Amino acid sequence: MFDKYTKPELSRRGFLAAAGGLTVGMGLAACANDSGGSGGSGTKTLTLWGNHPEWADDLNSILRQFESETPGIKIEAVYKPLNTYASVLNTALTAGTAPDLIGLSPGGQVTTLAASGQINDLTGKVSGDSMLPQAQQQAVLDGKVWGAPLALPAVGNYYRPSLLEKVGVKPPTNGAEFLQVLDALKAEGITVAAGGATAIGPYMAYTGMVSAILGVDGFQDFLKGRIKLTDAKLLPATEFLSKLGTYFQEGWLNQTTDQAKESFVQGRSAIVIGGTSDLAAFAKTTAKDDIGMFPHMPPPGVEGKPATLFGTELIYTANSQTKYPDEAAQFIAWLATPAAQQLVADRLSLPTIQGVTPNVPLKQHMLEMSDVQIPVWFDRPETNGTFPVFAKEGIGTFTGRTSPAAAAAAMQATVRPSA
Numbered sequence: 001m002f003d004k005y006t007k008p009e010l011s012r013r014g015f016l017a018a019a020g021g022l023t024v025g026m027g028l029a030a031c032a033n034d035s036g037g038s039g040g041s042g043t044k045t046l047t048l049w050g051n052h053p054e055w056a057d058d059l060n061s062i063l064r065q066f067e068s069e070t071p072g073i074k075i076e077a078v079y080k081p082l083n084t085y086a087s088v089l090n091t092a093l094t095a096g097t098a099p100d101l102i103g104l105s106p107g108g109q110v111t112t113l114a115a116s117g118q119i120n121d122l123t124g125k126v127s128g129d130s131m132l133p134q135a136q137q138q139a140v141l142d143g144k145v146w147g148a149p150l151a152l153p154a155v156g157n158y159y160r161p162s163l164l165e166k167v168g169v170k171p172p173t174n175g176a177e178f179l180q181v182l183d184a185l186k187a188e189g190i191t192v193a194a195g196g197a198t199a200i201g202p203y204m205a206y207t208g209m210v211s212a213i214l215g216v217d218g219f220q221d222f223l224k225g226r227i228k229l230t231d232a233k234l235l236p237a238t239e240f241l242s243k244l245g246t247y248f249q250e251g252w253l254n255q256t257t258d259q260a261k262e263s264f265v266q267g268r269s270a271i272v273i274g275g276t277s278d279l280a281a282f283a284k285t286t287a288k289d290d291i292g293m294f295p296h297m298p299p300p301g302v303e304g305k306p307a308t309l310f311g312t313e314l315i316y317t318a319n320s321q322t323k324y325p326d327e328a329a330q331f332i333a334w335l336a337t338p339a340a341q342q343l344v345a346d347r348l349s350l351p352t353i354q355g356v357t358p359n360v361p362l363k364q365h366m367l368e369m370s371d372v373q374i375p376v377w378f379d380r381p382e383t384n385g386t387f388p389v390f391a392k393e394g395i396g397t398f399t400g401r402t403s404p405a406a407a408a409a410a411m412q413a414t415v416r417p418s419a
Contacts, residue, residue, distance in 0.1 A: 044324045045074045046331065047099035051085035051314060054281040058347040065343060066334055073327050075101070083198075093118065100322040101331060103150070103314030106138045106379040110146050110315055119146060119317040125329040126336060134375065135352040138315050147317035148336040151349035153276035154366040155204055155309040155376060156293045163190055163270035171292065175212075175300040182247045185270050192244075193260035193269035196253035196398070199391040201260060201273040204309065204376075205244065206394060207386075208273075208296025209237040211374040212307040219374050223382045225417030229408040238397060238404035240299040245398035253398070275311065276349040276366055293362065295370040308369060311376035313349060385414030 050059055056079050063075040078099070080088050086105065092098040093113075102119060104110050113119045121144050128140040128148075135149045159171060164181065167188050172178040182192065194201045213234055214222055221227045227234065249255070249263050264272035265287045282291055298304030316335060318328035334340050341351040345358040350367065358364050377383040393410040396402030402410075 043072055043074050044327050045076050046101055046322070046324055046328055048075050048077045048101040048316070049085070049089065049099050049103055050077055050079045051082045051103065052277060052280075053079040053081060055079075055277075055348055058280055062340070062343045062347065066331060066340070070330065070334070073324075073330065075331065096321065098319055098321075100319050100324065100328050102317050102319050104147070104317055106149075106312035106315065107384050108381060110138060110317065111141060113317065114141065114144075114146050118320055120320050120322075120325055120329070122146060122318060122329050122332060126333045128336070130338075130353045130355070131336060132352060132354060134310060134312060134379075138312050138379070147315045148332050149312050149315045149352045150335065151277070151313040151344050152352050153311050153313060153349045154293075155208070155273065155275040155311060156295050156366065156369070157271050158264065158274045158278070158282075159271045159292050159294060160264070160267065160287065160290050161292050162290050163267065166190075171294040172297055173306065175298045175302055175304070178297040179300040181271075182244075186247055191249040191263070191269045192247045193263040193272035194245075194248045194252045195255050195257035195260040196248075196395060197255055198257045199387075199395055200257050202241070202395065202398070203387055203390045204273045205296070206237060206241060206390060207377045207383075208307060208309055209240065209299055210234055211309060212296050212298040212372065213237060213302055213304040214374075215305055215307075215372050216374070222415075223380065223418050225415070229412040229415070230405065235404060235408055236299045236302045238394070238408045241394065241397045241404070241407075242400065253395070276363060277313065279360070279362065280348060291362065293366055293369065295372075305372050306370045307372040307374055308366065309374055309376045310350075312379055382416050382418050385416070386411045389414055 050056070052059070056077070060077060063077055067074055089098065089102070102113070104113065110119070114121070123144045126145045126148060128136050128145045131139065131148070132152065134152055138149055139145060139147045163185070164170065167184040167190065169181045169184045172181050185191070196202065210229070211219060214227065218227060229235075229238070249260070249269055252260070260269070260272055261274065261278065263269040265282065265285045267287070282288055295306035295308045297306055316332055318325055318332060322328050336353060338353065338356055341353050341356045345351040345356050345363065346360065350358065350363060358367070377386055389410045393402045393407040397404050397407045
């Protein structure tokens, strides 16, 4: 799937997560695992952190499968909230108390920790050959393997089929139809859910629209600086934001992403932007049998094709201070196998390697719903600086505080074109 949009160049720097940057080169004298490895006679215990507490049951089940196949190794997982994970990990890296298996955000953290000697080179122990290009870009640098991503989520528009049917519309296939869907829902008092306080959803809506205008080849031109967000071709995406905001739920500017998803699950909103990672949580709600997804559309009246954004979950690496480097490498190698990724595809998100097909129909649909497949902008070193600016200036277009042209110019100023 990802070979439709990725090129062979590898990320060198990138997004260090919205919660903060990454401190390196400090606290290396401390031991990664001070538990002594107790977990039974001869058992070696490795610590691992996750950033999706809602995944705990499913990910723990996957870890137990690894343990059953690998006697003598136990994985002890601790789950941190997504919005504080980066800062907590940063503190642990500084103090030398990071886990044995360090989960790093995509874009640049692997490069940073590899350069500082805080993670082990796993070349020859973990194979990147079967990884999809998006996964390779994050885990394999200059021919060296540093880890394996847990999953590759798709990001699109979740919708409630029953609510679209109620107002007599179908999932849109272009910008004009998207506007018709929005108008039909609004006429019946049904909203689109968004969280302005965290800005992630509106940002994905914006970058999704731009990506739908650009297409695969156009996105590559954008990354190389040949097309700019301020160009007449792309400016309509920024201009449409203020109108899009009129369809959001009341008070959305002060609400979080979690509150937006709650509005969606409870049926007050028919559409919410989200990723494959949300399915595990949705599956535990009354909405579990009434959920679909459609890709991002270009703005109404603008030429383009529906686009799906694909991201990367945590890339698991081996802490250079772990007492058990071989066992850490063994787990990471297992994570990149078809058997492990089938479990990930069935229980968590989308697979990172070739030849794995999700057994969940909606997940398979996510892989196939658009021919235009573009990386989440967080994951690209050229574009990962756009989010902090969007959170201020882009959100300002919804209220009229910032003009579309000014917001586009501010975001464009952060783009670092590749060679």
